[in-house]
Amino acid sequence: MSLDRLIEKIVEKQNPTVAGLDPKLDYVPEYIKAKAFAKHGMTLKGAAKAILEYNKGLIDALCEVVPAVKPQVAYYEMYGYHGVKALYKTQEYAKKHGMYVITDGKRNDIGTTMEAYATAHLGRVSVGEKQYEPFKGDALTVNGYLGSDGINPLLKVCKEYDKGIFVLVKTSNPSSGELQDKKIGEKTIYQTMGEMCKLWGKELEGKYGFNGVGAVVGATYPEELTNLRKQLPDTFFLIPGYGAQGGSANDIAGAFNEKGLGGIVNSSRGIMCAYKKENCSDRDYAGAALREAIRMKNDLMSVIGKIEL
Protein backbone atom coordinates (compact mmCIF):
# COMPACT_ATOMS: atom_id res chain seq x y z
CA MET A 1 0.00 0.00 0.00
CA SER A 2 1.34 3.35 -1.11
CA LEU A 3 1.32 5.14 2.25
CA ASP A 4 3.26 2.18 3.71
CA ARG A 5 6.09 3.11 1.37
CA LEU A 6 5.91 6.68 2.61
CA ILE A 7 5.96 5.49 6.23
CA GLU A 8 9.00 3.28 5.53
CA LYS A 9 10.85 6.25 4.04
CA ILE A 10 9.96 8.39 7.06
CA VAL A 11 11.31 5.72 9.42
CA GLU A 12 14.45 5.21 7.35
CA LYS A 13 15.27 8.92 7.42
CA GLN A 14 13.86 9.45 10.93
CA ASN A 15 12.21 12.52 9.48
CA PRO A 16 8.47 13.14 9.07
CA THR A 17 9.00 16.09 6.72
CA VAL A 18 7.72 16.71 3.24
CA ALA A 19 9.35 19.53 1.29
CA GLY A 20 6.72 21.58 -0.50
CA LEU A 21 7.83 22.53 -3.99
CA ASP A 22 5.82 25.70 -4.66
CA PRO A 23 8.26 27.46 -6.96
CA LYS A 24 7.20 31.05 -7.46
CA LEU A 25 9.57 32.67 -9.90
CA ASP A 26 10.46 35.20 -7.19
CA TYR A 27 11.99 32.37 -5.18
CA VAL A 28 14.30 31.27 -7.99
CA PRO A 29 17.86 32.67 -7.77
CA GLU A 30 18.75 35.26 -10.38
CA TYR A 31 21.56 33.22 -11.93
CA ILE A 32 19.16 30.36 -12.71
CA LYS A 33 16.60 32.72 -14.22
CA ALA A 34 19.27 34.54 -16.25
CA LYS A 35 20.47 31.26 -17.77
CA ALA A 36 16.95 30.08 -18.62
CA PHE A 37 15.91 33.46 -20.06
CA ALA A 38 19.09 33.64 -22.15
CA LYS A 39 18.17 30.34 -23.77
CA HIS A 40 14.36 30.57 -23.94
CA GLY A 41 13.60 34.27 -23.58
CA MET A 42 11.47 35.93 -20.91
CA THR A 43 8.68 33.51 -21.76
CA LEU A 44 6.49 31.01 -19.97
CA LYS A 45 8.86 28.36 -21.30
CA GLY A 46 11.83 30.24 -19.87
CA ALA A 47 10.08 30.54 -16.51
CA ALA A 48 9.22 26.84 -16.50
CA LYS A 49 12.79 25.83 -17.32
CA ALA A 50 14.09 28.04 -14.51
CA ILE A 51 11.66 26.49 -12.04
CA LEU A 52 12.64 22.97 -13.06
CA GLU A 53 16.33 23.77 -12.66
CA TYR A 54 15.66 25.26 -9.22
CA ASN A 55 13.64 22.21 -8.16
CA LYS A 56 16.35 19.82 -9.33
CA GLY A 57 18.90 21.60 -7.15
CA LEU A 58 16.55 21.34 -4.17
CA ILE A 59 15.89 17.64 -4.79
CA ASP A 60 19.62 16.89 -5.18
CA ALA A 61 20.28 18.56 -1.84
CA LEU A 62 17.29 17.23 0.10
CA CYS A 63 16.90 13.63 -1.09
CA GLU A 64 19.21 12.07 1.51
CA VAL A 65 17.45 13.73 4.44
CA VAL A 66 13.85 14.39 3.41
CA PRO A 67 11.61 11.44 2.47
CA ALA A 68 9.05 13.23 0.29
CA VAL A 69 8.24 16.23 -1.85
CA LYS A 70 4.88 17.90 -2.39
CA PRO A 71 4.70 19.94 -5.58
CA GLN A 72 1.73 22.32 -5.39
CA VAL A 73 0.14 22.21 -8.84
CA ALA A 74 -1.06 25.84 -8.77
CA TYR A 75 2.51 27.16 -8.95
CA TYR A 76 3.12 25.15 -12.13
CA GLU A 77 -0.20 26.01 -13.79
CA MET A 78 0.78 29.63 -13.18
CA TYR A 79 3.28 29.19 -16.04
CA GLY A 80 0.78 27.56 -18.38
CA TYR A 81 1.36 24.22 -20.07
CA HIS A 82 5.10 24.82 -19.96
CA GLY A 83 4.77 25.00 -16.18
CA VAL A 84 2.77 21.77 -16.16
CA LYS A 85 5.60 20.11 -18.09
CA ALA A 86 7.98 21.33 -15.36
CA LEU A 87 5.66 19.68 -12.81
CA TYR A 88 5.94 16.35 -14.63
CA LYS A 89 9.72 16.63 -14.91
CA THR A 90 9.97 17.58 -11.23
CA GLN A 91 7.91 14.56 -10.18
CA GLU A 92 10.02 12.30 -12.37
CA TYR A 93 13.27 13.71 -11.00
CA ALA A 94 12.14 13.35 -7.37
CA LYS A 95 11.09 9.75 -7.92
CA LYS A 96 14.41 8.93 -9.57
CA HIS A 97 16.04 10.26 -6.41
CA GLY A 98 14.00 7.92 -4.23
CA MET A 99 11.57 10.50 -2.90
CA TYR A 100 7.85 9.93 -2.38
CA VAL A 101 5.83 12.41 -4.44
CA ILE A 102 2.58 13.92 -3.16
CA THR A 103 0.89 15.91 -5.91
CA ASP A 104 -0.97 18.73 -4.18
CA GLY A 105 -3.86 19.35 -6.55
CA LYS A 106 -6.92 19.21 -4.26
CA ARG A 107 -8.84 17.76 -7.22
CA ASN A 108 -12.57 17.08 -6.93
CA ASP A 109 -15.42 16.32 -9.30
CA ILE A 110 -18.32 13.97 -10.06
CA GLY A 111 -17.60 10.27 -10.62
CA THR A 112 -16.93 10.11 -14.36
CA THR A 113 -14.70 13.17 -14.23
CA MET A 114 -12.94 11.96 -11.11
CA GLU A 115 -12.03 8.85 -13.09
CA ALA A 116 -10.22 11.18 -15.48
CA TYR A 117 -8.39 12.97 -12.63
CA ALA A 118 -7.51 9.63 -11.03
CA THR A 119 -6.13 8.42 -14.36
CA ALA A 120 -4.25 11.68 -14.88
CA HIS A 121 -2.54 11.88 -11.51
CA LEU A 122 -2.36 8.32 -10.18
CA GLY A 123 -3.13 5.95 -13.04
CA ARG A 124 -2.28 5.14 -16.62
CA VAL A 125 -4.06 6.20 -19.78
CA SER A 126 -4.43 4.19 -22.98
CA VAL A 127 -3.56 5.78 -26.29
CA GLY A 128 -4.33 3.24 -28.99
CA GLU A 129 -2.36 0.12 -27.96
CA LYS A 130 0.03 2.02 -25.71
CA GLN A 131 -0.23 3.01 -22.06
CA TYR A 132 1.25 6.08 -20.39
CA GLU A 133 1.56 7.67 -16.96
CA PRO A 134 0.33 11.24 -17.55
CA PHE A 135 1.86 12.41 -14.25
CA LYS A 136 4.19 10.80 -11.72
CA GLY A 137 2.74 11.27 -8.24
CA ASP A 138 2.57 8.55 -5.56
CA ALA A 139 -0.37 10.29 -3.93
CA LEU A 140 -2.79 13.13 -4.67
CA THR A 141 -4.56 15.60 -2.38
CA VAL A 142 -8.32 15.75 -3.01
CA ASN A 143 -11.42 17.58 -1.78
CA GLY A 144 -14.36 15.45 -0.63
CA TYR A 145 -17.17 18.04 -0.93
CA LEU A 146 -18.89 15.89 -3.61
CA GLY A 147 -19.05 12.77 -1.44
CA SER A 148 -18.31 9.11 -2.17
CA ASP A 149 -18.78 9.03 -5.89
CA GLY A 150 -16.11 11.70 -6.23
CA ILE A 151 -13.73 9.51 -4.18
CA ASN A 152 -14.50 5.93 -5.27
CA PRO A 153 -12.80 6.22 -8.69
CA LEU A 154 -9.62 7.25 -6.86
CA LEU A 155 -9.77 4.23 -4.55
CA LYS A 156 -10.02 1.95 -7.57
CA VAL A 157 -6.96 3.50 -9.20
CA CYS A 158 -5.08 3.54 -5.87
CA LYS A 159 -5.60 -0.22 -5.56
CA GLU A 160 -4.62 -0.94 -9.12
CA TYR A 161 -1.44 1.14 -9.19
CA ASP A 162 -0.47 1.24 -5.51
CA LYS A 163 -1.16 4.92 -4.90
CA GLY A 164 -2.65 6.99 -2.08
CA ILE A 165 -4.83 10.04 -1.49
CA PHE A 166 -5.07 12.75 1.16
CA VAL A 167 -8.54 14.25 1.66
CA LEU A 168 -8.95 17.82 2.95
CA VAL A 169 -10.36 17.61 6.47
CA LYS A 170 -9.29 20.65 8.50
CA THR A 171 -7.23 23.03 6.41
CA SER A 172 -4.52 25.32 7.77
CA ASN A 173 -5.82 28.68 6.52
CA PRO A 174 -7.36 31.36 8.79
CA SER A 175 -10.86 31.10 7.30
CA SER A 176 -10.97 27.29 7.26
CA GLY A 177 -13.54 27.36 10.06
CA GLU A 178 -16.13 29.36 8.09
CA LEU A 179 -17.51 26.13 6.73
CA GLN A 180 -15.40 23.35 8.28
CA ASP A 181 -16.09 24.25 11.93
CA LYS A 182 -19.86 24.53 11.52
CA LYS A 183 -21.79 21.88 13.41
CA ILE A 184 -23.93 19.13 11.97
CA GLY A 185 -25.65 17.93 15.15
CA GLU A 186 -22.82 17.08 17.56
CA LYS A 187 -20.05 16.92 14.98
CA THR A 188 -18.32 19.63 12.99
CA ILE A 189 -18.16 19.42 9.22
CA TYR A 190 -14.45 18.59 9.35
CA GLN A 191 -15.10 15.77 11.82
CA THR A 192 -17.82 14.49 9.50
CA MET A 193 -15.34 14.61 6.62
CA GLY A 194 -12.91 12.72 8.87
CA GLU A 195 -15.51 9.99 9.38
CA MET A 196 -15.92 9.76 5.62
CA CYS A 197 -12.14 9.28 5.27
CA LYS A 198 -12.31 6.46 7.79
CA LEU A 199 -14.97 4.74 5.71
CA TRP A 200 -13.12 5.25 2.41
CA GLY A 201 -9.88 4.08 4.03
CA LYS A 202 -11.31 0.61 4.66
CA GLU A 203 -10.73 -0.02 0.95
CA LEU A 204 -6.97 0.48 1.24
CA GLU A 205 -5.57 -1.38 4.21
CA GLY A 206 -1.96 -0.82 5.24
CA LYS A 207 0.49 -2.87 7.30
CA TYR A 208 1.63 -0.25 9.80
CA GLY A 209 -1.72 0.68 11.32
CA PHE A 210 -2.64 3.33 8.73
CA ASN A 211 -4.80 3.04 5.65
CA GLY A 212 -4.30 4.55 2.20
CA VAL A 213 -6.76 7.42 2.60
CA GLY A 214 -4.89 10.15 4.46
CA ALA A 215 -6.28 13.45 5.72
CA VAL A 216 -5.01 17.00 5.37
CA VAL A 217 -5.04 18.59 8.83
CA GLY A 218 -3.39 21.96 9.47
CA ALA A 219 -0.62 22.49 12.05
CA THR A 220 -2.24 25.84 12.75
CA TYR A 221 -5.10 24.16 14.67
CA PRO A 222 -3.27 22.04 17.28
CA GLU A 223 -6.32 21.20 19.38
CA GLU A 224 -8.32 20.02 16.38
CA LEU A 225 -5.27 18.06 15.21
CA THR A 226 -4.93 16.27 18.55
CA ASN A 227 -8.63 15.45 18.66
CA LEU A 228 -8.64 14.20 15.07
CA ARG A 229 -5.74 11.84 15.90
CA LYS A 230 -7.97 10.27 18.60
CA GLN A 231 -11.02 10.21 16.33
CA LEU A 232 -9.08 8.73 13.38
CA PRO A 233 -6.37 6.43 14.76
CA ASP A 234 -5.88 4.69 11.38
CA THR A 235 -5.71 7.85 9.25
CA PHE A 236 -2.33 9.22 8.24
CA PHE A 237 -2.12 13.03 8.28
CA LEU A 238 -0.56 15.41 5.82
CA ILE A 239 0.12 18.48 7.96
CA PRO A 240 0.61 21.86 6.29
CA GLY A 241 1.03 25.09 8.19
CA TYR A 242 4.41 24.57 9.90
CA GLY A 243 6.80 27.51 9.76
CA ALA A 244 5.74 30.27 7.38
CA GLN A 245 2.05 29.80 8.29
CA GLY A 246 2.77 29.83 12.03
CA GLY A 247 2.63 26.21 13.24
CA SER A 248 5.41 24.99 15.59
CA ALA A 249 6.75 21.52 16.47
CA ASN A 250 4.75 21.57 19.69
CA ASP A 251 1.61 22.33 17.71
CA ILE A 252 1.92 19.12 15.72
CA ALA A 253 2.94 16.81 18.59
CA GLY A 254 -0.62 15.54 18.95
CA ALA A 255 -0.60 14.09 15.43
CA PHE A 256 1.82 11.29 16.33
CA ASN A 257 1.17 8.02 18.13
CA GLU A 258 3.42 6.27 20.66
CA LYS A 259 5.56 4.91 17.81
CA GLY A 260 6.14 8.40 16.48
CA LEU A 261 3.98 7.62 13.45
CA GLY A 262 0.88 9.41 12.24
CA GLY A 263 1.77 12.24 9.96
CA ILE A 264 4.13 14.08 7.67
CA VAL A 265 4.70 17.80 8.11
CA ASN A 266 5.02 20.12 5.14
CA SER A 267 7.32 23.09 4.79
CA SER A 268 7.41 24.97 1.49
CA ARG A 269 8.64 28.55 1.70
CA GLY A 270 10.65 27.76 4.85
CA ILE A 271 12.85 25.32 2.93
CA MET A 272 12.72 26.82 -0.57
CA CYS A 273 13.56 30.34 0.56
CA ALA A 274 15.96 29.44 3.38
CA TYR A 275 18.77 31.19 1.47
CA LYS A 276 16.86 34.48 1.69
CA LYS A 277 16.38 34.12 5.44
CA GLU A 278 20.01 33.03 5.95
CA ASN A 279 21.08 35.88 3.71
CA CYS A 280 23.69 33.65 2.09
CA SER A 281 24.65 33.69 -1.60
CA ASP A 282 21.76 32.58 -3.81
CA ARG A 283 24.20 30.11 -5.40
CA ASP A 284 23.99 28.29 -2.06
CA TYR A 285 20.16 28.12 -2.14
CA ALA A 286 20.15 24.32 -2.08
CA GLY A 287 22.66 24.20 0.77
CA ALA A 288 20.52 26.63 2.76
CA ALA A 289 17.45 24.49 2.00
CA LEU A 290 19.25 21.42 3.36
CA ARG A 291 20.36 23.27 6.50
CA GLU A 292 16.76 24.38 7.11
CA ALA A 293 15.47 20.84 6.44
CA ILE A 294 17.92 19.47 9.03
CA ARG A 295 16.93 22.18 11.52
CA MET A 296 13.26 21.33 10.94
CA LYS A 297 13.91 17.60 11.28
CA ASN A 298 15.66 18.17 14.59
CA ASP A 299 12.88 20.49 15.72
CA LEU A 300 10.18 17.91 14.94
CA MET A 301 12.18 14.97 16.32
CA SER A 302 12.82 16.84 19.59
CA VAL A 303 9.07 16.55 20.15
CA ILE A 304 8.47 13.12 18.59
CA GLY A 305 11.52 11.30 19.98
CA LYS A 306 11.96 8.25 17.77
CA ILE A 307 9.95 6.86 14.85
CA GLU A 308 9.59 3.08 14.57
CA LEU A 309 7.48 0.59 12.66
Add this chain to the structure above:
Amino acid sequence: MSLDRLIEKIVEKQNPTVAGLDPKLDYVPEYIKAKAFAKHGMTLKGAAKAILEYNKGLIDALCEVVPAVKPQVAYYEMYGYHGVKALYKTQEYAKKHGMYVITDGKRNDIGTTMEAYATAHLGRVSVGEKQYEPFKGDALTVNGYLGSDGINPLLKVCKEYDKGIFVLVKTSNPSSGELQDKKIGEKTIYQTMGEMCKLWGKELEGKYGFNGVGAVVGATYPEELTNLRKQLPDTFFLIPGYGAQGGSANDIAGAFNEKGLGGIVNSSRGIMCAYKKENCSDRDYAGAALREAIRMKNDLMSVIGKIEL
Protein backbone atom coordinates in the same frame (compact mmCIF):
# COMPACT_ATOMS: atom_id res chain seq x y z
CA MET B 1 -18.41 42.40 -15.40
CA SER B 2 -17.55 39.05 -16.92
CA LEU B 3 -20.87 37.25 -16.35
CA ASP B 4 -22.65 40.21 -17.99
CA ARG B 5 -20.81 39.30 -21.17
CA LEU B 6 -21.99 35.71 -20.82
CA ILE B 7 -25.57 36.89 -20.26
CA GLU B 8 -25.39 39.12 -23.36
CA LYS B 9 -24.23 36.17 -25.46
CA ILE B 10 -27.05 34.00 -24.07
CA VAL B 11 -29.61 36.67 -24.99
CA GLU B 12 -28.08 37.20 -28.43
CA LYS B 13 -28.27 33.48 -29.25
CA GLN B 14 -31.50 32.95 -27.27
CA ASN B 15 -29.79 29.88 -25.91
CA PRO B 16 -28.76 29.23 -22.29
CA THR B 17 -26.51 26.29 -23.22
CA VAL B 18 -22.85 25.70 -22.55
CA ALA B 19 -21.19 22.90 -24.49
CA GLY B 20 -18.99 20.85 -22.21
CA LEU B 21 -15.72 19.91 -23.91
CA ASP B 22 -14.72 16.74 -22.04
CA PRO B 23 -12.86 15.00 -24.84
CA LYS B 24 -12.18 11.39 -23.90
CA LEU B 25 -10.15 9.80 -26.65
CA ASP B 26 -12.97 7.26 -27.10
CA TYR B 27 -15.22 10.09 -28.23
CA VAL B 28 -12.83 11.22 -30.98
CA PRO B 29 -13.66 9.84 -34.47
CA GLU B 30 -11.21 7.25 -35.79
CA TYR B 31 -10.17 9.32 -38.81
CA ILE B 32 -9.00 12.17 -36.56
CA LYS B 33 -7.06 9.80 -34.31
CA ALA B 34 -5.51 8.00 -37.29
CA LYS B 35 -4.22 11.29 -38.71
CA ALA B 36 -2.80 12.46 -35.37
CA PHE B 37 -1.19 9.09 -34.60
CA ALA B 38 0.34 8.93 -38.09
CA LYS B 39 2.07 12.23 -37.44
CA HIS B 40 2.89 12.00 -33.71
CA GLY B 41 2.67 8.27 -32.94
CA MET B 42 0.41 6.61 -30.38
CA THR B 43 1.71 9.01 -27.77
CA LEU B 44 0.29 11.50 -25.29
CA LYS B 45 1.19 14.17 -27.83
CA GLY B 46 -0.70 12.29 -30.54
CA ALA B 47 -3.72 11.95 -28.26
CA ALA B 48 -3.61 15.66 -27.37
CA LYS B 49 -3.40 16.70 -31.03
CA ALA B 50 -6.38 14.47 -31.85
CA ILE B 51 -8.41 16.02 -29.04
CA LEU B 52 -7.60 19.53 -30.15
CA GLU B 53 -8.60 18.74 -33.75
CA TYR B 54 -11.87 17.24 -32.50
CA ASN B 55 -12.59 20.27 -30.32
CA LYS B 56 -11.89 22.68 -33.18
CA GLY B 57 -14.46 20.90 -35.32
CA LEU B 58 -17.01 21.14 -32.52
CA ILE B 59 -16.30 24.83 -31.95
CA ASP B 60 -16.54 25.60 -35.69
CA ALA B 61 -19.95 23.92 -35.80
CA LEU B 62 -21.36 25.23 -32.52
CA CYS B 63 -20.15 28.82 -32.30
CA GLU B 64 -23.08 30.39 -34.13
CA VAL B 65 -25.68 28.70 -31.93
CA VAL B 66 -24.06 28.03 -28.53
CA PRO B 67 -22.77 30.98 -26.47
CA ALA B 68 -20.20 29.19 -24.33
CA VAL B 69 -17.93 26.19 -23.91
CA LYS B 70 -16.82 24.51 -20.70
CA PRO B 71 -13.65 22.49 -21.07
CA GLN B 72 -13.33 20.10 -18.12
CA VAL B 73 -9.67 20.22 -17.12
CA ALA B 74 -9.52 16.58 -15.95
CA TYR B 75 -9.92 15.29 -19.50
CA TYR B 76 -6.91 17.30 -20.63
CA GLU B 77 -4.71 16.44 -17.63
CA MET B 78 -5.46 12.82 -18.51
CA TYR B 79 -3.05 13.27 -21.46
CA GLY B 80 -0.33 14.92 -19.38
CA TYR B 81 1.22 18.27 -20.22
CA HIS B 82 0.49 17.68 -23.89
CA GLY B 83 -3.18 17.48 -22.92
CA VAL B 84 -2.88 20.70 -20.94
CA LYS B 85 -1.45 22.39 -24.04
CA ALA B 86 -4.54 21.16 -25.93
CA LEU B 87 -6.67 22.79 -23.21
CA TYR B 88 -4.94 26.13 -23.78
CA LYS B 89 -5.29 25.88 -27.55
CA THR B 90 -8.96 24.90 -27.20
CA GLN B 91 -9.67 27.91 -24.97
CA GLU B 92 -7.86 30.19 -27.40
CA TYR B 93 -9.76 28.78 -30.40
CA ALA B 94 -13.15 29.11 -28.67
CA LYS B 95 -12.46 32.72 -27.71
CA LYS B 96 -11.38 33.56 -31.26
CA HIS B 97 -14.77 32.21 -32.35
CA GLY B 98 -16.58 34.54 -29.96
CA MET B 99 -17.46 31.95 -27.34
CA TYR B 100 -17.37 32.51 -23.58
CA VAL B 101 -14.98 30.03 -21.94
CA ILE B 102 -15.70 28.50 -18.54
CA THR B 103 -12.70 26.51 -17.34
CA ASP B 104 -14.09 23.67 -15.23
CA GLY B 105 -11.26 23.06 -12.79
CA LYS B 106 -13.00 23.18 -9.38
CA ARG B 107 -9.78 24.63 -7.98
CA ASN B 108 -9.44 25.29 -4.26
CA ASP B 109 -6.63 26.05 -1.84
CA ILE B 110 -5.40 28.40 0.90
CA GLY B 111 -4.99 32.09 0.13
CA THR B 112 -1.41 32.28 -1.16
CA THR B 113 -1.91 29.22 -3.35
CA MET B 114 -5.28 30.43 -4.55
CA GLU B 115 -3.49 33.55 -5.77
CA ALA B 116 -1.44 31.24 -7.97
CA TYR B 117 -4.53 29.44 -9.30
CA ALA B 118 -6.27 32.79 -9.88
CA THR B 119 -3.23 34.02 -11.80
CA ALA B 120 -3.03 30.76 -13.76
CA HIS B 121 -6.63 30.55 -14.87
CA LEU B 122 -7.98 34.11 -14.82
CA GLY B 123 -5.04 36.48 -14.53
CA ARG B 124 -1.66 37.31 -15.96
CA VAL B 125 1.76 36.26 -14.74
CA SER B 126 4.96 38.27 -14.89
CA VAL B 127 8.11 36.72 -16.33
CA GLY B 128 10.88 39.28 -16.01
CA GLU B 129 9.52 42.38 -17.75
CA LYS B 130 6.91 40.48 -19.73
CA GLN B 131 3.35 39.47 -18.87
CA TYR B 132 1.47 36.40 -20.07
CA GLU B 133 -1.95 34.80 -19.82
CA PRO B 134 -1.14 31.23 -18.71
CA PHE B 135 -4.66 30.05 -19.68
CA LYS B 136 -7.54 31.66 -21.55
CA GLY B 137 -10.73 31.17 -19.53
CA ASP B 138 -13.35 33.87 -18.91
CA ALA B 139 -14.47 32.12 -15.73
CA LEU B 140 -13.33 29.26 -13.49
CA THR B 141 -15.26 26.78 -11.38
CA VAL B 142 -14.01 26.62 -7.78
CA ASN B 143 -14.70 24.76 -4.53
CA GLY B 144 -15.36 26.88 -1.43
CA TYR B 145 -14.57 24.28 1.28
CA LEU B 146 -11.66 26.43 2.53
CA GLY B 147 -13.77 29.54 3.09
CA SER B 148 -13.19 33.21 2.24
CA ASP B 149 -9.44 33.32 2.08
CA GLY B 150 -9.56 30.65 -0.62
CA ILE B 151 -11.98 32.84 -2.62
CA ASN B 152 -10.80 36.42 -2.01
CA PRO B 153 -7.70 36.17 -4.27
CA LEU B 154 -10.04 35.13 -7.09
CA LEU B 155 -12.30 38.13 -6.56
CA LYS B 156 -9.30 40.43 -6.80
CA VAL B 157 -8.19 38.91 -10.10
CA CYS B 158 -11.79 38.85 -11.40
CA LYS B 159 -12.02 42.61 -10.79
CA GLU B 160 -8.67 43.35 -12.36
CA TYR B 161 -9.13 41.28 -15.52
CA ASP B 162 -12.92 41.16 -15.86
CA LYS B 163 -13.39 37.47 -15.10
CA GLY B 164 -15.91 35.39 -13.17
CA ILE B 165 -16.12 32.32 -10.93
CA PHE B 166 -18.68 29.61 -10.27
CA VAL B 167 -18.59 28.10 -6.78
CA LEU B 168 -19.78 24.51 -6.17
CA VAL B 169 -23.01 24.70 -4.18
CA LYS B 170 -25.18 21.66 -4.92
CA THR B 171 -23.45 19.30 -7.32
CA SER B 172 -25.25 17.00 -9.77
CA ASN B 173 -23.78 13.64 -8.71
CA PRO B 174 -25.76 10.94 -6.83
CA SER B 175 -23.69 11.20 -3.61
CA SER B 176 -23.65 15.02 -3.49
CA GLY B 177 -25.99 14.91 -0.50
CA GLU B 178 -23.60 12.92 1.72
CA LEU B 179 -22.03 16.16 2.86
CA GLN B 180 -23.93 18.93 1.05
CA ASP B 181 -27.42 18.02 2.35
CA LYS B 182 -26.36 17.71 5.98
CA LYS B 183 -27.93 20.33 8.22
CA ILE B 184 -26.16 23.10 10.09
CA GLY B 185 -29.02 24.29 12.31
CA GLU B 186 -31.88 25.13 9.95
CA LYS B 187 -29.80 25.31 6.79
CA THR B 188 -28.11 22.61 4.73
CA ILE B 189 -24.41 22.85 3.94
CA TYR B 190 -25.16 23.69 0.31
CA GLN B 191 -27.51 26.50 1.39
CA THR B 192 -24.76 27.79 3.68
CA MET B 193 -22.35 27.69 0.76
CA GLY B 194 -24.99 29.57 -1.25
CA GLU B 195 -25.05 32.30 1.42
CA MET B 196 -21.27 32.55 1.17
CA CYS B 197 -21.56 33.02 -2.61
CA LYS B 198 -24.03 35.83 -2.00
CA LEU B 199 -21.55 37.55 0.28
CA TRP B 200 -18.60 37.07 -2.09
CA GLY B 201 -20.75 38.25 -5.01
CA LYS B 202 -21.13 41.71 -3.47
CA GLU B 203 -17.59 42.37 -4.66
CA LEU B 204 -18.50 41.87 -8.32
CA GLU B 205 -21.67 43.72 -9.21
CA GLY B 206 -23.30 43.18 -12.60
CA LYS B 207 -25.74 45.23 -14.64
CA TYR B 208 -28.39 42.60 -15.37
CA GLY B 209 -29.31 41.65 -11.81
CA PHE B 210 -26.61 39.01 -11.36
CA ASN B 211 -23.19 39.31 -9.74
CA GLY B 212 -19.87 37.81 -10.81
CA VAL B 213 -19.84 34.92 -8.33
CA GLY B 214 -21.98 32.21 -9.87
CA ALA B 215 -22.97 28.89 -8.32
CA VAL B 216 -22.83 25.34 -9.65
CA VAL B 217 -26.22 23.73 -9.04
CA GLY B 218 -27.11 20.36 -10.58
CA ALA B 219 -30.12 19.83 -12.88
CA THR B 220 -30.52 16.47 -11.17
CA TYR B 221 -31.94 18.13 -8.02
CA PRO B 222 -34.85 20.25 -9.39
CA GLU B 223 -36.40 21.05 -6.02
CA GLU B 224 -33.11 22.26 -4.55
CA LEU B 225 -32.47 24.23 -7.75
CA THR B 226 -35.84 26.00 -7.51
CA ASN B 227 -35.33 26.81 -3.84
CA LEU B 228 -31.81 28.08 -4.44
CA ARG B 229 -33.11 30.44 -7.14
CA LYS B 230 -35.40 31.99 -4.47
CA GLN B 231 -32.66 32.06 -1.84
CA LEU B 232 -30.08 33.55 -4.24
CA PRO B 233 -31.90 35.87 -6.67
CA ASP B 234 -28.65 37.62 -7.71
CA THR B 235 -26.58 34.49 -8.28
CA PHE B 236 -26.14 33.11 -11.78
CA PHE B 237 -26.19 29.31 -11.99
CA LEU B 238 -24.02 26.94 -13.96
CA ILE B 239 -26.24 23.86 -14.28
CA PRO B 240 -24.65 20.50 -15.06
CA GLY B 241 -26.59 17.23 -15.19
CA TYR B 242 -28.84 17.79 -18.22
CA GLY B 243 -29.11 14.83 -20.61
CA ALA B 244 -26.57 12.08 -19.95
CA GLN B 245 -26.85 12.53 -16.18
CA GLY B 246 -30.66 12.49 -16.26
CA GLY B 247 -31.84 16.12 -15.90
CA SER B 248 -34.63 17.32 -18.24
CA ALA B 249 -35.73 20.79 -19.40
CA ASN B 250 -38.58 20.73 -16.89
CA ASP B 251 -36.08 19.96 -14.12
CA ILE B 252 -34.19 23.18 -14.76
CA ALA B 253 -37.20 25.48 -15.28
CA GLY B 254 -36.96 26.75 -11.69
CA ALA B 255 -33.51 28.22 -12.29
CA PHE B 256 -34.81 31.02 -14.52
CA ASN B 257 -36.50 34.28 -13.56
CA GLU B 258 -39.38 36.02 -15.34
CA LYS B 259 -36.92 37.39 -17.93
CA GLY B 260 -35.66 33.91 -18.73
CA LEU B 261 -32.33 34.71 -17.11
CA GLY B 262 -30.63 32.91 -14.26
CA GLY B 263 -28.49 30.11 -15.54
CA ILE B 264 -26.65 28.28 -18.24
CA VAL B 265 -27.17 24.56 -18.76
CA ASN B 266 -24.27 22.26 -19.59
CA SER B 267 -24.29 19.29 -21.92
CA SER B 268 -21.05 17.44 -22.57
CA ARG B 269 -21.45 13.86 -23.78
CA GLY B 270 -24.90 14.64 -25.22
CA ILE B 271 -23.38 17.11 -27.70
CA MET B 272 -19.90 15.63 -28.16
CA CYS B 273 -21.14 12.10 -28.82
CA ALA B 274 -24.33 13.00 -30.71
CA TYR B 275 -22.90 11.26 -33.80
CA LYS B 276 -22.80 7.97 -31.92
CA LYS B 277 -26.41 8.29 -30.81
CA GLU B 278 -27.51 9.40 -34.29
CA ASN B 279 -25.50 6.55 -35.73
CA CYS B 280 -24.33 8.81 -38.57
CA SER B 281 -20.86 8.79 -40.13
CA ASP B 282 -18.21 9.91 -37.65
CA ARG B 283 -17.06 12.39 -40.32
CA ASP B 284 -20.31 14.21 -39.53
CA TYR B 285 -19.59 14.37 -35.77
CA ALA B 286 -19.67 18.16 -35.74
CA GLY B 287 -22.90 18.27 -37.74
CA ALA B 288 -24.48 15.84 -35.29
CA ALA B 289 -23.23 17.97 -32.39
CA LEU B 290 -24.89 21.03 -33.91
CA ARG B 291 -28.17 19.17 -34.50
CA GLU B 292 -28.16 18.02 -30.86
CA ALA B 293 -27.30 21.57 -29.67
CA ILE B 294 -30.27 22.94 -31.65
CA ARG B 295 -32.55 20.21 -30.27
CA MET B 296 -31.36 21.05 -26.74
CA LYS B 297 -31.83 24.78 -27.31
CA ASN B 298 -35.40 24.20 -28.49
CA ASP B 299 -36.03 21.86 -25.56
CA LEU B 300 -34.80 24.45 -23.03
CA MET B 301 -36.52 27.38 -24.75
CA SER B 302 -39.83 25.49 -24.83
CA VAL B 303 -39.77 25.77 -21.05
CA ILE B 304 -38.14 29.20 -20.71
CA GLY B 305 -40.03 31.02 -23.47
CA LYS B 306 -37.95 34.08 -24.25
CA ILE B 307 -34.73 35.48 -22.77
CA GLU B 308 -34.41 39.25 -22.44
CA LEU B 309 -32.20 41.77 -20.66
